[in-house]
Amino acid sequence: MRLENKVAIVTGGARGLGQAMAELFAKEGAKVIAADMEDLSYSNLNVEGYKLNVANGEDCKAFCDYVIEKYGKIDILVNNAGITRDSLTRKMTDEQWDLVLNVNLKGVFNLTRHIGPQMQSQGGGSIINISSVVGEFGNIGQANYAATKAGVIGLTKTWAKEFALKGGNVRVNAIAPGYTMTDILKTVPQDLLDSFAKQTMLGRLGQPEEIAYPALFLASDEASYITGHVLSVNGGMRL
Known part of the structure; x- marks a missing residue:
């Protein structure tokens, strides 16, 4: 129960x-609010679904106010x-450029601009930004996506400094996943998936x-001395 209470x-x-993250966090004792534009594809007593477009700044502010009013903290x-x-x-x-930047980069800013200071006032918290191997190394045909995921790394390092001011004790880190078998990849032809797997040191x-x-x-508190870090989780992949 590493996230109890x-x-x-x-x-x-x-x-x-x-x-995967919401259900694991719930299993470890957290009360989780899963924000998405779609309905939850699963049922979990400790995961509350909330309809949210992260690209809408006003909606993000209202969402943050809702969570604080209901749960008292984040x-x-x-x-x-x-x-x-x-x-x-x-x-x-x-349209392709603006849409990806609005969701992937501005959406991260829209929430964190409210939640980071809230965590400072509470005396601590953990923010985890999901970047990508594409943000670290770039990729053909993904200039918009790569720009946002590289931008997320820049935000991570900036916020790790900002939200630690005056003893804020807010840790901000990023995870840069490689190709991971989610619904998006299930539409990719098998030969391409095989080629992606061969680019990893672990071969999958x-x-x-x-x-x-x-x-x-x-x-968790186990990472209490880690902030401003980008954790690459990609099986040793290099694009």
Whole structure:
């Protein structure tokens, strides 16, 4: 019960990585609010679903106020919500660029601008931003996605400094997953999945729980001296 009596928010928590983290956190004793634009694809007594578009700043403020009013605090924030709209740069539309930046980068800012200071006032908390191997190394056809995930790393390092001011004791870290078998990858042809797996030192793709457990560690008091860190969880992958 490493998160007993903790209140955790997981964005993009309806399925995939978000679901894995939300359910694991709940298993470890946390009360979890899984924020997503979709309904939860699972049922868990300790996971509350909340409809939220992280790209909408006013909605994010209302959501934060709701959680504080209902639970009195926020101990953990996982900024996991993200989308892709892939295209080569010369073919990428303004809509593709703007949509990905609004969700993947502005959405992270919209929530953290409220929750970071709230954690400071509480005397501590853990923020975990989900970046990507693409944000570390880039990838063809994903200029928009790579820009947001690299930006998330920059925000992580900045917020680790800002929210520790005046003894805030708020830890901010990032996880950069490699290719992980979520619903998105289930639509990718098997030959491509095999080629992705061959790019890893472990010779396989990740599973959602293999991202959830590192997130659990960073969320817990076991990681009390870790902040401003980017944890690569990619099986030794290099794009």
